[in-house]
Structure formats: structure tokens, C-alpha cells
Amino acid sequence: MSTLTDLTIAEMRDGLAAKKFSAKDLAQAHIDAIEGARLLNAFLVETPDKALAMAEESDKHISKGTARPLEGIPLGIKDLFCTRGVQATAGSHILEGFTPTYESTITHNLWHDGAIMMGKTNMDEFAMGSSNETSFFGPVKNPWRRPGSNADLVPGGSSGGSAASVAAKLVPGATGTDTGGSIRQPAAVTGIVGMKPTYGRCSRWGVVAFASSLDQAGPMARTVRDAAIMLNSMAGHDPKDSTSLNVDVPDFEAALTGDVKGLRIGVPKEYRVDGMPEAIEKLWQQGIEWLRAAGAEIVDISLPHTKYALPAYYIVAPAEASSNLARYDGVRYGQREEGQDITDLYEQTRAAGFGHEVQRRVMIGTYVLSAGYYDAYYLKAQKVRTLIKQDFEKAWDKVDAILTPTTPGPAFAIGEKSDDPLEMYLNDIFTVTANMSGLPGISVPAGLSDDGLPLGLQVIGKALDEECVFRVGGVLENAANFSARPDVWWK
Numbered sequence: 001m002s003t004l005t006d007l008t009i010a011e012m013r014d015g016l017a018a019k020k021f022s023a024k025d026l027a028q029a030h031i032d033a034i035e036g037a038r039l040l041n042a043f044l045v046e047t048p049d050k051a052l053a054m055a056e057e058s059d060k061h062i063s064k065g066t067a068r069p070l071e072g073i074p075l076g077i078k079d080l081f082c083t084r085g086v087q088a089t090a091g092s093h094i095l096e097g098f099t100p101t102y103e104s105t106i107t108h109n110l111w112h113d114g115a116i117m118m119g120k121t122n123m124d125e126f127a128m129g130s131s132n133e134t135s136f137f138g139p140v141k142n143p144w145r146r147p148g149s150n151a152d153l154v155p156g157g158s159s160g161g162s163a164a165s166v167a168a169k170l171v172p173g174a175t176g177t178d179t180g181g182s183i184r185q186p187a188a189v190t191g192i193v194g195m196k197p198t199y200g201r202c203s204r205w206g207v208v209a210f211a212s213s214l215d216q217a218g219p220m221a222r223t224v225r226d227a228a229i230m231l232n233s234m235a236g237h238d239p240k241d242s243t244s245l246n247v248d249v250p251d252f253e254a255a256l257t258g259d260v261k262g263l264r265i266g267v268p269k270e271y272r273v274d275g276m277p278e279a280i281e282k283l284w285q286q287g288i289e290w291l292r293a294a295g296a297e298i299v300d301i302s303l304p305h306t307k308y309a310l311p312a313y314y315i316v317a318p319a320e321a322s323s324n325l326a327r328y329d330g331v332r333y334g335q336r337e338e339g340q341d342i343t344d345l346y347e348q349t350r351a352a353g354f355g356h357e358v359q360r361r362v363m364i365g366t367y368v369l370s371a372g373y374y375d376a377y378y379l380k381a382q383k384v385r386t387l388i389k390q391d392f393e394k395a396w397d398k399v400d401a402i403l404t405p406t407t408p409g410p411a412f413a414i415g416e417k418s419d420d421p422l423e424m425y426l427n428d429i430f431t432v433t434a435n436m437s438g439l440p441g442i443s444v445p446a447g448l449s450d451d452g453l454p455l456g457l458q459v460i461g462k463a464l465d466e467e468c469v470f471r472v473g474g475v476l477e478n479a480a481n482f483s484a485r486p487d488v489w490w491k
Contacts, residue, residue, distance in 0.1 A: 091122065192445060
């Protein structure tokens with residue numbers, strides 16, 4: 001029997017407008033679902049009282065005929081977003097207990113449009129990770145399992161809590177952030193939709209910084225339409241963020257025409273990497289056939305500097321992280337360890353407050369920015385970044401969008417790759433190029449691996465052309481008709 005938690009955002013919006021159920025009914029159904037799924041460890045903070053109060057406000061708006069675009073829609077918020085009066089930890093011990101006195105621009109926009117806060121979702125510490133295993137508060141468990149196995153799988157990262165909560169129907173949508181693939185990669189391995197907008201489309205103000213020139217917030221939902229609805233509310237110019245783009249926000253939902261006739265879709269040869277599983281190759285080929293059958297023209301293209309994207313990313317991102325995380329010193333807020341003097345206090349606080357992966361990246365970043373190495377590493381990586389961007393600019397002369405796999409494989413078991421950071425970093429091999437170039441990209445669930453786990457296809461578009469990305473993503477979604485759902489084992 002269908003329940004309120006089975007509905008998409010679009011269906012909830014229509015049901016609330018038709019008064020088939022109330023916002024309070026909707027909030028309560030999702031509160032119950034979240035409470036019954038604590039085994040997944042998807043939420044770090046649950047906010048049931050806040051949700052019910054916001055739902056009551058939504059019901060008043062609906063009864064008065066003043067419903068806003070997201071009126072009464074329950075959402076999960078990645079714990080990287082500052083939320084007034086609700087703890088924001090970025091998944092780190094160093095920020096445990098930190099309660100912001102202000103609201104991030106993104107969450108402010110969502111509440112302004114009537115959305116309801118269900119809680120804060122778990123994540124890799126400071127968004128540094130591809131599996132949600134670096135969270136100080138323990139790993140999130142993927143709702144999916146291999147058939148016949150009880151092994152817990154990772155939900156991808158860093159937005160793993162958001163991905164798992166949407167896949168398990170604890171919320172119909174959640175916010176994520178994407179620095180090297182942290183929305184699209186977890187979306188792919190949990191069988192949901194994840195959209196990374198153009199850099200600057202969504203404000204970064206009030207979002208705990210990882211790598212400022214790469215971080216971008218975006219929506220995670222069960223359908224392409226739901227992601228478009230969320231992005232309509234999340235996007236917009238923000239004078240508080242100097243990198244925010246002062247451009248109009250189109251109606252992303254209206255872009256879902258279902259028509260890609262005449263669009264030229266690029267297929268980059270460099271994304272056929274050594275050792276890629278056959279299931280990924282087959283799914284990619286299937287995606288090409290789906291778009292061709294829908295009337296799109298398939299064009300072979302080259303993005304020659306793709307092979308340098310991951311190494312360059314793992315210089316640029318840690319360098320910016322090293323700078324951004326210097327503010328966590330135990331003096332102004334967050335955790336504080338005692339020291340014999342101020343330097344000792346800094347060292348003790350950071351050693352106790354940061355996990356191993358964050359420490360590793362801070363040290364890499366400090367090294368590549370240090371005197372004598374800045375030119376050899378950081379400056380060179382920035383030059384490579386420019387070359388990657390130029391590859392895409394040349395491709396846009398020939399194509400309107402690009403189709404690739406989202407990940408090099410399905411979800412793996414918790415602990416399987418923890419001891420091999422290099423193998424873990426390879427999970428972002430197909431996604432980092434969009435971050436290095438500031439381009440929009442979406443992951444759409446498109447099929448299952450040989451062992452019955454979700455796989456995604458990625459569409460990358462031109463800067464500020466999210467409409468085309470949504471349009472192509474919607475056609476892929478319709479063709480794939482991905483209806484598989486995880487068996488409920490967590491209750």
C-alpha cells in the first residue's frame with residue numbers, strides 16, 4: 001500500500017494543494033520513518049518539534065491560499081549547512097556542539113519557500129571523503145545490500161547521509177554539496193538523482209568551507225523533476241557570497257520537456273578507463289542508445305586533459321582546505337584542548353579535533369602551498385585546471401551536453417577501501433572534471449550492477465545551462481524507468 005513517504009516532491013505538492021493530506025500529516029509520517037531507520041545513521045540531528053511547528057505554519061498558508069513553492073515539503077539538510085539554533089558539525093569532532101546563530105542562504109531560501117526541516121544528515125568529515133566513513137559520528141549505511149548478503153555498504157560521500165535518507169524514503173529530498181563529486185557519486189550508488197549546479201549558481205554563504213573554488217550546493221531527490229523543483233528554490237544571487245552569480249534563475253522544472261531531438265550529445269573517449277567494469281561500459285552504451293532513440297545526435301569528442309584532473313584536484317582541494325581549516329584553532333568556537341602555551345593549544349586541539357583523513361589533506365595542502373613547492377605543485381595544478389576548462393570549451397563548439405558514467409563501480413562494503421586512500425580517491429574519477437571547470441552535472445539512476453546494486457549515468461552541461469542538463473537527464477530517466485528499490489532491512 002502506498003504511504004505518504006512513497007510520494008515524490010511533485011506528488012506531495014499536488015496532494016497538499018488538493019488537501020488530500022496536511023503538511024502536519026506529511027511531517028509526522030517522515031518523523032516516524034526517520035525514527036524507525038536509526039540503524040542507517042543517516043541523521044546526526046533529528047528536529048521533530050521544529051518540523052511539526054513548520055508544518056503547522058505551512059497548513060495555515062495552504063488554508064489561506066498563500067502556499068509557497070515548497071510549502072509543506074519535508075527535507076533533510078546536510079550537516080555542512082549552518083542552521084540557526086540547530087547544531088552544525090560538518091561531521092567533525094572539532095565542531096561537535098557548535099550551534100550557529102545564523103542561517104545559511106540556501107536553507108534560508110528553502111524555509112522562505114515553505115520547506116520543512118526534518119534534521120541534519122550525516123556526512124564525511126568536512127566533506128572530505130567518498131564513502132561517508134570519515135564522519136566522526138560513524139559511517140552511514142547504504143539502504144541497498146547485495147542480494148543474499150548482510151554486509152553493510154557505503155552510501156558514497158561526502159553527502160552520504162542525504163543520499164541514504166532519500167533512498168530509504170526518510171525524506172523526499174535533501175541538500176548536498178559537491179566539491180569533487182559529493183552529490184553525484186552518492187546519488188549514483190544509492191539509486192537517486194543528484195544535481196551539481198554551475199559554480200556560483202547557489203550561494204556558499206553559511207556553508208562550512210572545504211575548497212572554496214570547487215564547493216557547490218545542490219539538490220538530491222528521487223526524480224529529476226524533484227531535483228529541478230528544489231533547485232528553483234535553492235538558486236539565486238547572494239550579495240553575501242562574492243562568487244555568487246548575479247544572473248536570473250530560470251524555471252528548471254519547465255525545462256523538462258521530454259524532448260532532446262536535435263541536441264548533440266558528446267561521448268568523451270577518455271572516460272573509457274582501464275579496468276572499468278563491463279556493467280558500467282554496457283550501461284554507458286545503453287544510455288547512448290536511449291538518447292539516440294530519442295532523437296539526439298551522438299558525437300565522439302575528446303577531453304585530452306581528463307587524465308590529469310584527479311591529480312590536479314587532489315592538489316587544489318587540499319591546498320584550499322588547509323587554508324580554510326586554519327580557522328579551527330580552539331580559541332573562538334568548537335572543541336578546545338588545553339595546552340602549555342597558545343601554540344601547544346592549537347596543536348593539541350587540531351590533533352584531537354580532526355580525523356585522519358582531514359589531517360592527511362591539511363598536511364598535503366600545507367605542503368603544496370609551502371615555500372619552494374608552491375610553483376611546483378599548486379601553480380602547476382591551477383594551469384592544468386585551465387587546460388581542463390579549455391577542453392570543455394572546445395567541446396561546446398560541437399556538442400550541447402556530455403554523457404558519461406557517474407562512478408567507476410557500484411557501492412562497496414564499509415571498510416573495504418578504508419586502508420587505501422588512493423583507491424578511495426578514484427571513486428571521483430568521472431566527476432571531478434565538472435568541479436574543476438565549474439560546470440553543472442547530474443547523476444540519474446539508470447540500471448543495476450551484476451550484483452544488483454544501483455548505477456548512475458552523468459550528464460555534464462555548459463555553464464549556466466542547467467536547463468539542458470535537466471532536459472537530457474529527464475529523458476534518460478524516462479528511458480531507464482529505474483524502479484528498483486532496496487529491501488527494508490533497517491527497521
